[in-house]
Amino acid sequence: MSTRRFQFASSNLSKLLAIPKYVLSWLLAFFVPRVPGTWAFGSGIGVGEGALALARELRDSRPDAHIVWLVADETEGALAEAESFTPVVRRSRHGFWATLRAETLVVTHGLGDVNRFGVFGGTVVQLWHGAPLKRIHLDSAVTTAVRGPAPLRGVLQRMYARGTKQVSLYVAGSVTAAERLRSAFRVAPGKVAVLGDPRDDELAAQAADPTVAAAARERVLDMLAPQLQGGLAAGPLVLYAPTWRDGEPDPAIPTDAEVAEIVAALARVDARLVIRSHPLGEGEYGAAVGDRIHLLGGDLARDITPLLGAFDAVITDFSSIAVDFSLLERPIQWFAPDLEAYTATRGLYEALEVTAGSTIARSWGEVTASLSELVTAGTPARREASRAAAAIAARFHPHRDGNSARRVLAAIERLRLPxxxxxxxxxxxxxxxxxxxxxxxxxxxxxxxxxxxxxxxxxxxxxxxxxxxxxxxxxxxxxxxxxxxxxxxxxxxxxxxxxxxxxxxxxxxxxxxxxxxxxxxxxxxxxxxxxxxxxxxxxxxxxxxxxxxxxxxxxxxxxxxxxxxxxxxxxxxYPRDDRLAVADLAGEMNPVASATARQTLGIPDGRSVIVYAPTWRDRGTTVVDALDVNALADALGEDWIVVARGHTRTHELGSYLRLNPRVIDATAHPDINDVILAADLLVTDYSSVMFDAAVAGTPLAFYVPDLAEYRDAERGFTFDFEASAPGPLLQQRDELLPLAAQVREHGRAAPWIADYRPAYAAWQARFTPHDDGAASARVVDRLAERGAFGAALERDA
Missing domain, CATH: 3.40.50.11820 (CDP-glycerol glycerophosphotransferase, N-terminal domain)
Structure with a gap:
């Protein structure tokens, strides 16, 4: 098998050296028109992946489409011709011209799947090549690595960012995968569509029809026939598919002793292990080949996904093959001897334990100990592993009808509609x-x-x-x-x-x-x-x-x-405050409104509620938690629930850590009115929530240890806040505790609240004079007067 060692650093260096070619190609793209109905396909593995499924759907449903496949060599060219596609060598003048003239470009690994210098101005569709488990592209420092000074690395980062902007549509198999692609490529959410992964269409058919899966098994056995001693295998087939280690050796290559242990475990259930090393990885598994262990390399099967129905179980580490295989709801044995190191270097989007939902083996001994149970029908271990696989499928495969290629093709056509x-x-x-x-x-x-x-x-x-x-x-x-x-x-x-x-x-x-x-x-x-x-x-x-x-x-x-x-x-x-206005009954909170809000937030009965809702900071890099909500919950004790509500501009900076069971993070809750209506006491700093809360008459306190800095250096105030605040300005968390105790005992009749009643009334008179519950109606009335509803207004008049 191949032992070539691709590394991101060397690939990235070649990108930097090619900058003059990129510039010239970009200029040329302004003068060379693209030909309607022409398509250029490419894939990092050759003629395969989701690009092949999409090209076949295009060929069969749009016979007038002209399909070019960008290939690396004659072998790939022959495969393209067998599919009735026109092969063109990718890294050639013809490859550049074919890419530059094609109206639509489809890739699975990156722009280099076609001729990367000809993509400017084309409709580029990125299918990707599996649901991302490991961090990819801009989410991993490994992928954008280059040796050299900081300015050089900065240029590379900008090149990556510009490259992502060339893509018109990213295709994701699930919402979870879509969120990761959006993060990795730093693109607007609408550039990524959850359409299902075309590379899984054939696998979906195998999951639905056992005879289709049986045909996949026969294809695999035919490929392995020269390696099989004693004829075709009747027992279980187990696939081992480790992922690539970014150019580093695979730490899971078994020793001679481990090979003997694996063979013995396979013999006990008359099973065979088929090893599929990552095409880019260095995997010296050749020494392990022999009795019951076989290699299924790219020379035999260029694309493994359509063959997964052949296998009774899969062993893998961080490979997206596990996500594909989960469609079959068959056992997956997760095996990651370098889990900590890989997580620390390449990185994962979530802990592998979360993805797996099952035990992660750390040695071949642990794998072989469970192997016979995993491939034997009816065993508790196989049932549990199948349930874990079904849970993965539920997360990553909302589309299981085998029609993903059809959906993607329709989505591409929508890109051109007026x-x-x-x-x-x-x-x-x-x-x-x-x-x-x-x-x-x-x-x-x-x-x-x-x-x-x-x-x-x-x-x-x-x-x-x-x-x-x-x-x-x-x-x-x-x-x-x-x-x-x-x-x-x-x-x-x-x-x-x-x-x-x-x-x-x-x-x-x-x-x-x-x-x-x-x-x-x-x-x-x-x-x-x-x-x-x-x-x-x-x-x-x-x-x-x-x-x-x-x-x-x-x-x-x-x-x-x-x-x-x-x-x-x-x-x-404010229309958003209409609900708050009608909940305020002559200075007292409507108990029904409060109870409904608390139930929505999951607040237990009998607890008092303190809300902490700070604003964001202009140069902030983390969630604002000056009050330390977990420490506050500890200090307040069992009678209180602390509800934390972060500003919308801090959503990407993380969330409030719920180290205390009496802390509720309501940052992502869709309606802040629930938070306000649930509060016995609302604490903020400089957020405009102070004005909304006043509509409901909610008691207010202000935790402002950075008052002087915020007022004088960061933003400044539009009025004298200190003189008119409708509640106390606090500098220490401990100052809040006696105020909360009074609220717990007396409610809105607490002595300190009474002290601020004149200031609160003046605040309401100044800032909420129109908030009577009918603001929405007044606004819509005015919009109607201006004809904002057009034909609808005339029809309903």
Whole structure:
């Protein structure tokens, strides 16, 4: 078998040396048109992987398509011709020209699967080659390694980032895989579509039909026939498929003594072990070949995935073959002798124990000890291993119908459709916090609009398939073609932050900027030391808005100055606070509203609730936890639950560690109103949640040990916060404990709350004068007056 030692460092160096070729190719791409209906396919393993499944579907369903396969040598060329594809040598002038002229390019390992210099301007589809278990691309320092000074490494990083932007569509088998691809390639969520993995289509057929799996077994036995002594094997077949070690030797190569032990274990159940080393790996398994141990290298089977139905069990370490094989719901024995070292160097997306859901063997002795049980029908070990495999399949294979190639082909064709064919024109586009949440003012307005105009198309911007959108609305992933189409074709856009991605408001479009809170801290042009570039960006952004929503007069003045906005401002109160307003009954919390919120958050009966909801920091690199919620929970004792709510801009920095069972991290909870309504006491620092909580009359305290720094150096305040705060300003965590004790005993009648009642009333009069529970209705009324609902308004009038 091959012992060539590919390493990322040397490959990356060659990329840097080729920069002049990239530049010239990029310039040439401006003048060379791509030919409609032409496709260029390539794969790191040759003619195989998901690219082959997709090319076959294209060939069979679109006979007018011209399919070129970029090959490395004559052997691959013959395989391409056998499939009725046109073979072209990848690293040749013909390969460059074929890639440069093809309308659509399909790859599985990277842009180098075709001619990497000809990809500029083409529609590139990246299928990848399995669900990522180990960290890939920009998520692993190994993959972008290069020897040299920091500037050289910086150039390489930019080249990688630019390369990811060449790809129009990344295909994922599952939401879990999609999230990892988005992270690894640093692309917008909508660039990655969960369509199923075409390379698993044949395997899905084997899982559904035992006769198809039996045919795969016969193919494997035919390949192994020269190695089989005494004819075809009737007993179980076990596949051992270790992953590649990034150019390092495989630590699991068995010793002579281990080989003897493996053979003995196989003989006990009349089984055979088939070794499939990674094509890029160095695996000297040749010495192990003999009685009951066989090699199935790339020379015999270029693509192993369509043959997995032949095997009764799989042994692997970090290979995505385990995820493919789980479709069959047959036993997987995880075997990772270098688990700690591999995790520390290459890295995994989650602990291998989490993925496996079963025991991880660390030596061949442990593997052979369980082997006979795994391949014998009806044993407890085999049943348990099959259940663990089924759990993996449930996570990684939502599509098991064998039609993934068909879905991918349809998705590629959608990339070229005009916006008017992707979405219904004249609808409403909603976005909250750049799509990270379905919440805030846009959500409140969605409810009002849906009630009045139920037939109006409604589109919600989201960053994950896991997000729920309101009934009747359509979720669109940020940055996808449908997402761009909805923004372009919507009559009304309702957003609470910047629009991004070069949005230009059309002449018939209305953009309502609701923003996301009354400002204590300065924003936009009001921030200190704003650069000229930022000032221009701020003014360009505010010109995209037709109308701006304001909670109060203070916000109205700030918006005029901070965004240089001279359009219409609706000072109506906040729609997102309508629910809070109706829950406040003459200064007391509606017990039904509070109980419902607590039940939603999972708060046990009889506990008091303290909420900690800090804002983010401009140069923050971690979750803001100055209060230390776990230490606070310890100090408060059994009677209290601490609910932590991080800012949306800290979501990517992690979450609150729940070291204490009385801590609830509600950062990802979709509705902050639940958090406010559940609170007996809400603690913040400089977050605008202080204004929303005042609508519900929630007692407030402010933990501000960095007050002077934040006020004088970071952002600055838009009013005298210290003089008007409707609650105490605290510097030490211990100062909070007696306040909480009074709340536990007296509720809103606590003495310290009474002391702040005049300040609280003044705060409400200044900042929440319009929040009476009807803000959503007032806003929709005004939008209707401006014709924001178009034909829907005329129809329902």
């Amino acid at each position: 916006a008017s064919e992707l979405v219904e024109p004249g609808g409403v586009f909603f976005e909250s916090f750049y799509g990270r949440q379905v919440s805030c003012n846009p959500l409140a307005l969605d409810r009002e609009i849906a009630a009045r105009y139920p037939e109006l198309p409604r589109y919600w911007s989201v960053t994950s398939e896991r997000q729920d959108v309101p009934a009747g609305a359509t979720a669109l992933l940020v940055g996808g073609v449908d997402w761009f189409a909805a923004r372009r074709m919507a009559r009304l856009l309702i957003v609470n932050d910047w629009l991004r991605f070069g949005f230009k408001r059309g002449p018939d479009q209305i953009v309502l900027q609701t923003w996301h809170g009354t400002m204590l801290k300065h924003l936009a042009l009001g921030r200190p030391n704003v650069s000229l570039r930022t000032k221009l960006a701020i003014k360009r952004e505010s010109r995209r808005w037709s109308m701006l929503l304001s909670q109060n007069g203070h916000s109205t003045d700030q918006f005029r100055n901070s965004y240089a906005f001279d359009g219409e401002i609706l000072e109506t109160g």
